[in-house]
Amino acid sequence: MTTIACIPYRRESNSRRIVMNSDAILTVGSIAIDWLEMPDGTEGEVLGGSATYFILTASQFAPVHVVGVVGSDFPQEGHDLYKIHTANLDDLQVVDGKTFRWGGRYHENWENRTTLFTELGVFGDFKPAISQGNRSCPFVFLANIQPSLQLDVLGQMESPRLVITDTMNLWIDTALIDLKKVIAKTDIFLLNDNEAEKLTGLSDPEGAGRVLCRQGPKSVVVKLGSRGALLVEEERTVPVAAYKIDSVVDPTGAGDSYAGAMIGYLTSKKKTDLATIKKSTIYGNVMGSFAVQGYGLEGLLRINKMDIKKRIALYEKITRF
Ligand code: AMP
Numbered sequence: 001m002t003t004i005a006c007i008p009y010r011r012e013s014n015s016r017r018i019v020m021n022s023d024a025i026l027t028v029g030s031i032a033i034d035w036l037e038m039p040d041g042t043e044g045e046v047l048g049g050s051a052t053y054f055i056l057t058a059s060q061f062a063p064v065h066v067v068g069v070v071g072s073d074f075p076q077e078g079h080d081l082y083k084i085h086t087a088n089l090d091d092l093q094v095v096d097g098k099t100f101r102w103g104g105r106y107h108e109n110w111e112n113r114t115t116l117f118t119e120l121g122v123f124g125d126f127k128p129a130i131s132q133g134n135r136s137c138p139f140v141f142l143a144n145i146q147p148s149l150q151l152d153v154l155g156q157m158e159s160p161r162l163v164i165t166d167t168m169n170l171w172i173d174t175a176l177i178d179l180k181k182v183i184a185k186t187d188i189f190l191l192n193d194n195e196a197e198k199l200t201g202l203s204d205p206e207g208a209g210r211v212l213c214r215q216g217p218k219s220v221v222v223k224l225g226s227r228g229a230l231l232v233e234e235e236r237t238v239p240v241a242a243y244k245i246d247s248v249v250d251p252t253g254a255g256d257s258y259a260g261a262m263i264g265y266l267t268s269k270k271k272t273d274l275a276t277i278k279k280s281t282i283y284g285n286v287m288g289s290f291a292v293q294g295y296g297l298e299g300l301l302r303i304n305k306m307d308i309k310k311r312i313a314l315y316e317k318i319t320r321f
Contacts, residue, residue: 021063023267024087026134026160027054028067028153029143029256030123031074031082031092035103036252036296039110046296047078049100050143050166053253054260055085056300057287058141060308061264063087065134067153069126071099081297090131097122110248111225118170123149130156141263142186143256144168147178154185162272164188164263165217166255172198184216188277190259192223205230206237219277221262221284223255228285231278238274240281241319243289243311250295254288257300261287286311 029051037043051068058064065088070078074094082089100123103116128149138161142150150165165186171179172195183189189212191199196208209220209232221240223229228242261283269276286308293299 021087022138023062024065024137025058025062025139025141025263025267026065026067026130026137026153026157027051027058027141027143028128028149029054029141029145029166030100030102031066031068031070031078032100032102033074034252034296035101035116036250037103037105037116038250038295039106039108042250042295044295047075047081048102048252048296050145050253050256052078052081052297053256053291053300054141054143055082056297057257057260057291058264059085059087059260060287060305061261062139062267065091065137067091067128067130067134069093069095069122071095071097071122074099088134091128091134093122093126095122097125104252106251110251113251115170120146128153128156138162139263139267140164141259142166142182143259144171147171147175147182150182151178151185154182162187162263162266164190164259166190166259167195169195169198180215183212186217187272188219188221188262189217190221190223190255190262192225192255196220196222206232209237210234218272219274221281223258229281231274231281233274236274238278240278240285243285243315243318245289245292248292249299251292252296253291253300257291258284258288282312282315283308286315 030049032049034048055064064086098121101119104113106113135158140160140163142165144166193205200208200211202208205222209222212220213234220232229240231238262280265280265283290299
């Protein structure tokens with residue numbers, strides 16, 4: 001057994017801001033201790049959680065405010081990581097009990113995985129209370145967590161400009177009614193092709209995306225793993241090519257990183273038309289590709305703005321042909 005910790009380092013341009021910025025993103029999601037098993041035999045415990053991957057990517061673009069909970073067992077390196085990569089932790093609760101834990105085993109193709117366990121721990125009794133200052137964050141990312149919590153957080157926000165939501169199979173199976181309520185209040189809904197089929201009964205990702213567009217979101221991004229994604233709107237569908245990585249180290253967190261880059265990019269834009277959202281998915285692909293090149297959070301911790309810029313340019317060059 002290997003135990004691998006992720007040692008955070010200080011990024012060059014992550015100044016902490018006190019006033020509410022017009023590009024501030026509020027997120028709620030899991031903050032976790034993950035157990036990961038890779039097909040090459042690497043296994044171990046690492047910091048993880050949907051919110052954790054999200055803050056590492058989104059904070060490259062805009063200030064991130066976090067809503068969440070950790071237990072008394074959350075390691076100091078995790079607290080340090082959150083301090084460094086966020087602008088506001090007023091709504092992060094630290095309570096007696098166990099931090100959310102998730103275990104995953106990847107199959108030989110490095111894409112499919114089996115959930116070994118999900119232990120909600122302190123998320124089981126979590127009651128998010130959004131501080132007055134955080135309620136006016138213009139951008140909201142509802143990362144993967146119980147839909148009832150996503151709804152609770154959204155209900156406390158004062159008319160956000162843009163709401164992006166992610167989910168996973170577990171919640172489609174166990175919390176469908178609440179999940180549908182979240183989808184109805186979402187502007188851009190992110191999910192993968194398996195989840196899209198489970199939600200709509202349609203194996204065709206475009207058809208599934210279109211059905212979901214009629215349930216609330218203006219845009220639906222159906223992710224197709226190494227095959228890229230489809231950006232679906234009521235009238236149009238745009239394919240988005242993947243940035244292919246030959247040597248995947250660990251696919252965990254690719255989806256959350258994708259979302260972090262998308263919303264991060266969108267914070268600097270006045271419009272959210274199809275072309276702008278398409279461009280944001282390019283950032284999503286690129287940040288997802290960095291995430292899978294390292295174990296746990298490592299792939300995201302070692303990059304800087306220049307690495308991102310270079311890979312975006314390379315992606316655009318490759319996909320032009
Ligand atoms: P992704 O690979 O993008 O699906 O994200 C992986 C992260 O999601 C891991 O770090 C897990 O801790 C977290 N995760 C797994 N299952 C759940 C769940 N049911 N709810 C919230 N977060 C989860």
